[in-house]
Amino acid sequence: AQKITQTQPGMFVQEKEAVTLDCTYDTSDQSYGLFWYKQPSSGEMIFLIYQGSYDEQNATEGRYSLNFQKARKSANLVISASQLGDSAMYFCAMREGTTGGGNKLTFGTGTQLKVEL
Amino acid sequence: NAGVTQTPKFRVLKTGQSMTLLCAQDMNHEYMYWYRQDPGMGLRLIHYSVGEGTTAKGEVPDGYNVSRLKKQNFLLGLESAAPSQTSVYFCASSYLPSRGRVADTQYFGPGTRLTVL
Numbered sequence: 001a002q003k004i005t006q007t008q009p010g011m012f013v014q015e016k017e018a019v020t021l022d023c024t025y026d027t028s029d030q031s032y033g034l035f036w037y038k039q040p041s042s043g044e045m046i047f048l049i050y051q052g053s054y055d056e057q058n059a060t061e062g063r064y065s066l067n068f069q070k071a072r073k074s075a076n077l078v079i080s081a082s083q084l085g086d087s088a089m090y091f092c093a094m095r096e097g098t099t100g101g102g103n104k105l106t107f108g109t110g111t112q113l114k115v116e117l
Numbered sequence: 118n119a120g121v122t123q124t125p126k127f128r129v130l131k132t133g134q135s136m137t138l139l140c141a142q143d144m145n146h147e148y149m150y151w152y153r154q155d156p157g158m159g160l161r162l163i164h165y166s167v168g169e170g171t172t173a174k175g176e177v178p179d180g181y182n183v184s185r186l187k188k189q190n191f192l193l194g195l196e197s198a199a200p201s202q203t204s205v206y207f208c209a210s211s212y213l214p215s216r217g218r219v220a221d222t223q224y225f226g227p228g229t230r231l232t233v234l
Contacts, residue, residue, distance in 0.1 A: 033221040045225035095221060105223060107159035
């Protein structure tokens with residue numbers, strides 16, 4: 001079974017509108033971390049936002065927020081006031097467990113977001 | 118700080134040739150990782166290291182070897198390149214993982230695009 005599922009291969013959003021990118025995960029660990037990375041067409045992987053499994057509040061970083069619903073095992077990324085520069089591939093990732101087994105990330109297949117005028 | 122750097126940025130090999138990819142980080146991170154990215158598959162972990170002199174296998178280790186002789190460097194070797202190893206290779210690093218954004222987040226290099234003919 002997929003550990004990270006991103007069901008939206010592609011999304012379109014109008015400039016200045018908000019958009020939600022979906023991510024569901026599967027783990028039996030109690031301690032885990034959830035991440036979103038942005039990959040623009042230039043190819044680099046840019047860290048956006050982090051949510052720890054024990055964090056009670058949803059994470060926010062500027063225009064990015066993570067809608068964390070633990071019982072539903074979902075960690076959706078919300079981008080507010082979309083900008084043309086937000087056009088990129090977005091990856092959801094999960095780190096399971098803590099020390100001993102490395103800090104390995106499992107990635108989803110990504111969502112390609114295009115912001116339109 | 119340069120963060121995580123990778124050399125080379127691009128490389129074309131013929132089947133059977135060998136090469137080494139170099140990753141360097143200046144953030145004093147204990148953990149380092151090598152991932153590969155293929156179209157439609159997200160990133161997959163090849164090998165990782167939890168400290169100087171130690172390495173471990175990830176999800177797709179076959180055909181690769183690694184070494185971590187210095188804390189700041191992590192080398193990925195291909196002894197006999199195959200067309201199936203055509204991919205974009207990313208190096209990443211992190212602190213010793215524990216709860217919290219700072220400790221948990223992996224930071225990525227710019228990637229190396231490798232083509233094996």
